[in-house]
Amino acid sequence: MKKYFFLYLLMLVNSYFFNGCVPSKPVEDVEILPSERLINKLEVNRRRIKNFEGTGTFHIKSGERNNSASFQVVLRKPDSIYFSFLGPFGIELAQALVTNNNFVFYDQLHNVVYKGNTNDETLKDIFKINLTFSQLLDVFIGSVNLTENLYRTPFKYEIEYDQYVLTYIDSLTNYKSEYHVDIRELGITNYKIFDNMNNKILEGKYSQFELLENVAVPYKVEVENKEKNQSVTIEYKNMQANKNNLSINFIIPEDATEIRW
Numbered sequence: 001m002k003k004y005f006f007l008y009l010l011m012l013v014n015s016y017f018f019n020g021c022v023p024s025k026p027v028e029d030v031e032i033l034p035s036e037r038l039i040n041k042l043e044v045n046r047r048r049i050k051n052f053e054g055t056g057t058f059h060i061k062s063g064e065r066n067n068s069a070s071f072q073v074v075l076r077k078p079d080s081i082y083f084s085f086l087g088p089f090g091i092e093l094a095q096a097l098v099t100n101n102n103f104v105f106y107d108q109l110h111n112v113v114y115k116g117n118t119n120d121e122t123l124k125d126i127f128k129i130n131l132t133f134s135q136l137l138d139v140f141i142g143s144v145n146l147t148e149n150l151y152r153t154p155f156k157y158e159i160e161y162d163q164y165v166l167t168y169i170d171s172l173t174n175y176k177s178e179y180h181v182d183i184r185e186l187g188i189t190n191y192k193i194f195d196n197m198n199n200k201i202l203e204g205k206y207s208q209f210e211l212l213e214n215v216a217v218p219y220k221v222e223v224e225n226k227e228k229n230q231s232v233t234i235e236y237k238n239m240q241a242n243k244n245n246l247s248i249n250f251i252i253p254e255d256a257t258e259i260r261w
């Protein structure tokens with residue numbers, strides 16, 4: 001039954017199948033920050049986005065499968081992701097509400113609702129990439145959680161043209177993390193994680209930025225789990241952040257068939 005459900009979800013997404021920019025400042029007019037201040041500013045900016053709403057296209061590649069769909073996403077930090085798959089003319093085909101603890105998926109075409117507990121395996125089956133719930137929140141907004149680096153000195157800190165480049169090495173695993181940050185608007189444009197054999201296992205690319213709440217937010221997000229041969233590409237058409245009246249319109253008909261997961 002589980003295999004049927006998630007195969008069906010892939011078929012549904014596959015059946016239906018941008019851009020902002022940040023005004024540039026001259027590099028010479030920008031203060032060059034020490035690594036401690038840079039990391040602090042990046043983390044402050046990430047936390048400044050409390051809620052987020054966007055529409056666009058969502059592309060998943062997992063193994064031999066390639067699936068795309070139009071979508072709407074509504075995020076409320078730190079505990080909920082609402083995702084709606086859209087067909088022609090904006091018609092909703094399916095909706096999902098995922099929280100830290102539970103998920104609800106409603107198949108509108110067949111009037112069936114699936115409910116169950118949220119875990120890493122469930123998230124992988126739904127989004128087809130190995131990411132935790134908190135990582136998914138950051139991916140949809142195009143941000144990277146740098147909390148663990150707030151009080152760490154980077155292994156290497158460089159300036160390459162118009163970007164800061166920070167490199168950290170985990171003392172326990174010897175994994176290396178590398179972050180490229182635009183000097184002008186402090187948006188992370190690229191991050192990479194390497195294993196202890198220096199093999200790249202995860203990469204995120206962010207582009208086409210727009211300022212929301214004075215935070216550089218990308219219209220295009222690409223995240224690739226090279227170890228698992230998985231990737232997610234998100235291209236937004238519209239984005240809004242920190243709306244006072246943000247609401248999630250997720251109503252399940254009383255006559256829907258319910259299946260517990």
